Amino acid sequence: MTLLLGKTALIFGVANDHSIAWGIARAMHGHGAKIALSYAGEALERRVRPLADTIQCDFVEQCDVSSDEEIETLFIKATAELKSIDILVHSIAFANREDMLGRYIETRRDGFHLAMDVSVYSLTALARKALPLMKPGSSILTITYYAGQKAVPKYNVMGIAKAALEASVRYLAMDLGSDGIRVNAISAGPIRTLAAAGVPGFKKMYREFTKITPLKESITIDDVGAAAVWLASDMASKTTGEVLFVDSGYNILGLTVPEDLQ
Numbered sequence: 001m002t003l004l005l006g007k008t009a010l011i012f013g014v015a016n017d018h019s020i021a022w023g024i025a026r027a028m029h030g031h032g033a034k035i036a037l038s039y040a041g042e043a044l045e046r047r048v049r050p051l052a053d054t055i056q057c058d059f060v061e062q063c064d065v066s067s068d069e070e071i072e073t074l075f076i077k078a079t080a081e082l083k084s085i086d087i088l089v090h091s092i093a094f095a096n097r098e099d100m101l102g103r104y105i106e107t108r109r110d111g112f113h114l115a116m117d118v119s120v121y122s123l124t125a126l127a128r129k130a131l132p133l134m135k136p137g138s139s140i141l142t143i144t145y146y147a148g149q150k151a152v153p154k155y156n157v158m159g160i161a162k163a164a165l166e167a168s169v170r171y172l173a174m175d176l177g178s179d180g181i182r183v184n185a186i187s188a189g190p191i192r193t194l195a196a197a198g199v200p201g202f203k204k205m206y207r208e209f210t211k212i213t214p215l216k217e218s219i220t221i222d223d224v225g226a227a228a229v230w231l232a233s234d235m236a237s238k239t240t241g242e243v244l245f246v247d248s249g250y251n252i253l254g255l256t257v258p259e260d261l262q
């Protein structure tokens with residue numbers, strides 16, 4: 001279990017022990033990586049620090065990714081303390097709840113900008129700052145959702161954001177390929193997290209999911225963590241610009257009616 005031995009992973013997006021970023025941090029630590037964590041704001045520190053202690057992580061820094069100043073400060077600290085980064089994980093998204101309640105057509109300019117800034121642009125901003133710290137063989141990962149590829153009720157502006165995020169992955173992969181840096185996304189099936197609780201109708205969708213998917217199994221943060229370990233490891237050295245689905249096969253289906261209704 002040492003696919004990431006000798007590598008350092010800087011992971012953005014742990015809010016609590018349900019966060020996908022936490023599943024990734026735990027899995028990468030289990031494979032020998034040194035972990036550094038960044039969380040959004042002061043209020044989360046009391047949740048994130050105790051988690052960090054369990055994986056011997058002593059770089060735990062705040063960074064609101066909508067602020068260039070906070071990103072700058074974070075990377076000054078990362079440069080001083082970590083020296084280099086082999087893995088950058090972006091597991092961050094935000095949209096106003098009111099923009100997910102009604103129809104997509106109602107989305108206002110400020111809500112659109114907010115979702116795109118926090119959920120999409122931040123990947124590019126973090127990648128640019130991380131670049132001087134990354135050697136050939138390094139890897140960048142983000143987390144997306146199927147609503148970026150197909151229209152999903154209520155996902156609204158976040159679906160548009162995920163589409164743009166997946167396009168960013170392709171453009172960053174093209175840019176950074178000659179630096180020997182790979183950029184990929186994991187498209188996760190529904191997982192009960194803080195962010196998911198903000199999606200109207202999520203609970204119902206979550207319940208139906210296992211009845212529909214080929215594997216009939218729900219997705220855990222450990223499943224995403226395992227896929228992230230592989231993508232960040234040298235085992236995936238020729239994979240870049242990809243979206244890897246960890247969704248029990250949901251995305252391959254053409255008809256999504258639960259079996260008992262067919």
Ligand code: NAD
Pocket residue numbers: 012013014015016018019020021039040041044063064065066091092093094118143144145146187188189190191192193194195196
């Ligand atoms: P989560 O709430 O645990 O994680 C979201 C993280 O984004 C939090 O840590 C939050 O603090 C952070 N964040 C929000 N605004 C920020 C800002 N301005 N600056 C810095 N950080 C900020 O929920 P999660 O489900 O683990 O979400 C992680 C990623 O996974 C998101 O991109 C989400 O869209 C994606 N995703 C989630 C699911 C799911 O079902 N939970 C499915 C597919 C994709």
